[in-house]
Amino acid sequence: MSEPLIRVSGLKKYFNTPSGFLHAVEDVSFSLDPQKTLGVVGESGCGKSTLGRAILRLQEPTAGEVWFEGENILSYDAARLKQLRCRMQIIFQDPFASLNPRMSVFETIAEPLLIQGVFSKKDRTGLTRAVREMMDQVGLAERLINSYPHELDGGRRQRIGVARALVLNPRFLVCDEPVSALDVSIQAQILNLMQELQQQLGLTYLFITHDLSVVKHISDDIMVMYLGQVVEKAPAERIFENPLHPYTQALLSAIPIPDPDYKQERVLLKGEVTSPINPEPGCRFAKRCPQVTTACLKANLPLIEVEDNHYVACTLFGSAGAQHHAVRG
Amino acid sequence: MKNNVLLEVKDLVVRYETDDGVVQALNSVSLSLQQGRILGVVGETGAGKTTLAKAIMQLIPTPPGVIASGSVFFDGQDLLTFSKQHMRSVRGQQISMIFQDPMTSLNPVMFVGEQIMEVIRSHNPEMKKSEARAKAGEMLEMVGIPAERAVEYPHQFSGGMKQRVIIAIALACNPKLLIADEPTTALDVTIQAQVLDMIRELKQKLDTSIILITHDLGVVAQNCDDVAILYAGEIIEHGSLRDIFKAHQHPYTEGLFKSIPSLASKAQRLEPIKGLMPDPTNLPSGCKFSDRCQHTKPECRDQMPPFVDVGGGHWVRCVLAGKGGVG
Numbered sequence: 001m002s003e004p005l006i007r008v009s010g011l012k013k014y015f016n017t018p019s020g021f022l023h024a025v026e027d028v029s030f031s032l033d034p035q036k037t038l039g040v041v042g043e044s045g046c047g048k049s050t051l052g053r054a055i056l057r058l059q060e061p062t063a064g065e066v067w068f069e070g071e072n073i074l075s076y077d078a079a080r081l082k083q084l085r086c087r088m089q090i091i092f093q094d095p096f097a098s099l100n101p102r103m104s105v106f107e108t109i110a111e112p113l114l115i116q117g118v119f120s121k122k123d124r125t126g127l128t129r130a131v132r133e134m135m136d137q138v139g140l141a142e143r144l145i146n147s148y149p150h151e152l153d154g155g156r157r158q159r160i161g162v163a164r165a166l167v168l169n170p171r172f173l174v175c176d177e178p179v180s181a182l183d184v185s186i187q188a189q190i191l192n193l194m195q196e197l198q199q200q201l202g203l204t205y206l207f208i209t210h211d212l213s214v215v216k217h218i219s220d221d222i223m224v225m226y227l228g229q230v231v232e233k234a235p236a237e238r239i240f241e242n243p244l245h246p247y248t249q250a251l252l253s254a255i256p257i258p259d260p261d262y263k264q265e266r267v268l269l270k271g272e273v274t275s276p277i278n279p280e281p282g283c284r285f286a287k288r289c290p291q292v293t294t295a296c297l298k299a300n301l302p303l304i305e306v307e308d309n310h311y312v313a314c315t316l317f318g319s320a321g322a323q324h325h326a327v328r329g
Numbered sequence: 330m331k332n333n334v335l336l337e338v339k340d341l342v343v344r345y346e347t348d349d350g351v352v353q354a355l356n357s358v359s360l361s362l363q364q365g366r367i368l369g370v371v372g373e374t375g376a377g378k379t380t381l382a383k384a385i386m387q388l389i390p391t392p393p394g395v396i397a398s399g400s401v402f403f404d405g406q407d408l409l410t411f412s413k414q415h416m417r418s419v420r421g422q423q424i425s426m427i428f429q430d431p432m433t434s435l436n437p438v439m440f441v442g443e444q445i446m447e448v449i450r451s452h453n454p455e456m457k458k459s460e461a462r463a464k465a466g467e468m469l470e471m472v473g474i475p476a477e478r479a480v481e482y483p484h485q486f487s488g489g490m491k492q493r494v495i496i497a498i499a500l501a502c503n504p505k506l507l508i509a510d511e512p513t514t515a516l517d518v519t520i521q522a523q524v525l526d527m528i529r530e531l532k533q534k535l536d537t538s539i540i541l542i543t544h545d546l547g548v549v550a551q552n553c554d555d556v557a558i559l560y561a562g563e564i565i566e567h568g569s570l571r572d573i574f575k576a577h578q579h580p581y582t583e584g585l586f587k588s589i590p591s592l593a594s595k596a597q598r599l600e601p602i603k604g605l606m607p608d609p610t611n612l613p614s615g616c617k618f619s620d621r622c623q624h625t626k627p628e629c630r631d632q633m634p635p636f637v638d639v640g641g642g643h644w645v646r647c648v649l650a651g652k653g654g655v656g
Contacts (some may be wrong), residue, residue: 183373185585
């Protein structure tokens with residue numbers, strides 16, 4: 001097996017709020033091999049975007065380690081962090097809000113090259129060539145080079161977002177809901193583009209989304225988050241074939257399937273969402289969990305490998321739970 | 330069954346006349362909804378879904394909006410001939426609407442209970458305040474919110490609960506028709522499932538007919554009886570749920586289905602529809618989809634294909650209709 005490109009261990013991000021610490025990301029660990037895609041799913045407020053931003057140090061993590069190409073980037077100073085930006089980039093969710101309305105397509109895509117000093121401002125020919133090549137690669141027509149974001153539709157704007165992220169030739173991309181703001185037919189175009197680029201350029205993606213069919217389509221592994229905690233992680237196929245955590249099961253059963261013959265058996269969730277501010281130890285899903293036991297509230301639960309590469313943090317599995325699972329399986 | 334038509338829209342044409350040109354928002358839209366059924370209206374951004382809902386409710390801002398021609402028969406009467414005063418008594422009482430964003434549809438400085446009472450009292454001016462308050466509490470209980478919470482402000486509620494409050498407002502006067510414009514788009518999937526279950530349950534209880542506007546084919550498949558597909562201001566296919574999901578004939582409908590990643594199979598690549606929806610100020614002549622269609626023939630560009638019934642109330646606007654369709 002190849003060396004992982006990125007390894008995150010014990011990552012925490014807390015926000016200080018007037019009513020206490022908001023535990024947005026709680027002790028998240030994973031590793032991601034080169035040219036693979038890790039999908040992160042969860043509902044709004046589960047900390048998936050904060051996780052992506054904390055890995056890139058767009059938001060400074062409270063604790064933990066992020067190893068990228070063998071180095072802990074949390075120890076980097078500002079100068080080294082700036083260099084690192086060439087190799088780690090991000091695509092944002094909203095192509096309407098994430099582009100500067102006063103910058104043309106050319107200026108937007110050229111900006112990272114100028115900031116990083118790949119080209120100097122005087123080297124207009126080199127800069128233009130680089131921008132044109134990038135535009136061609138993401139499927140933006142050359143005539144749009146002097147257009148402004150408001151003149152373009154959502155699909156094209158998101159292509160600019162992809163171009164801006166890729167122009168520095170990074171190895172690792174955090175994709176924070178890159179297609180959620182787009183219509184399905186445009187969404188499919190962007191997903192195809194991202195898969196092609198991954199193959200051509202050998203990219204590694206951390207793909208954050210709330211759309212489960214999208215995440216299954218694009219990911220190798222999937223990580224399910226609930227209120228800052230990772231509750232399950234497995235190869236994409238396995239999560240759908242054999243979801244183990246009660247939250248994953250409820251989440252999957254809630255997706256409306258576009259087939260009238262498919263009769264859904266819903267796992268209905270009751271109760272209120274636990275507050276992420278100064279949470280009690282233990283599983284944060286416990287209050288809504290249909291299979292809750294007293295053991296769930298004792299301490300934060302570790303991820304346990306229950307089958308090859310399939311991890312779950314739940315008292316139903318683990319030392320005592322393994323037998324329980326064996327009986328069911 | 331056919332004789333129980335609650336709403337019939339015929340050849341509805343809506344334009345927005347702006348300085349930059351005339352936006353042809355709806356071009357000859359026809360559809361019908363039978364009593365007690367849920368019609369899903371599916372389309373992408375800019376297809377005219379919300380304009381259609383607003384036209385039925387007579388809420389098109391004029392100017393720039395103009396309802397150029399057509400008719401909207403509701404319970405046998407053409408709403409387009411109603412006076413403003415008359416229409417106001419229909420809205421909220423007979424036809425209600427739920428808007429997309431629960432965060433912005435409620436008044437932030439009014440108790441939620443008062444917002445429900447407002448609707449009840451404006452349609453029943455003779456009703457006592459205490460009676461209206463009791464009714465508002467009842468409505469809250471019906472959507473699964475304890476009546477004590479009537480004296481709270483919208484910001485004290487979660488997204489899913491706000492959307493329930495909006496549903497309670499919409500159903501407070503027991504309307505015959507509920508138009509829900511993307512009611513769950515702003516919500517998480519588990520909350521979406523709860524809200525949709527509730528809408529279906531209430532439909533059973535109150536015998537309300539529903540138009541469910543959405544872009545999510547999964548939501549349609551699990552909730553609707555009939556489906557209309559809207560593209561560039563035209564209904565290009567209209568039929569029962571099975572007609573549309575199992576035997577669709579229009580190439581655009583086909584393209585929509587191929588664009589969604591499937592949870593059931595492992596497709597390596599999606600097959601999106603190439604190109605973009607045409608600019609509504611400058612629509613192509615003939616079939617509006619002809620520029621993006623794989624099956625375009627010369628006659629597609631000459632004139633708009635007729636809306637033909639290919640059997641059992643399954644309508645398709647395509648030259649291929651009835652000739653085996655796209656398959």
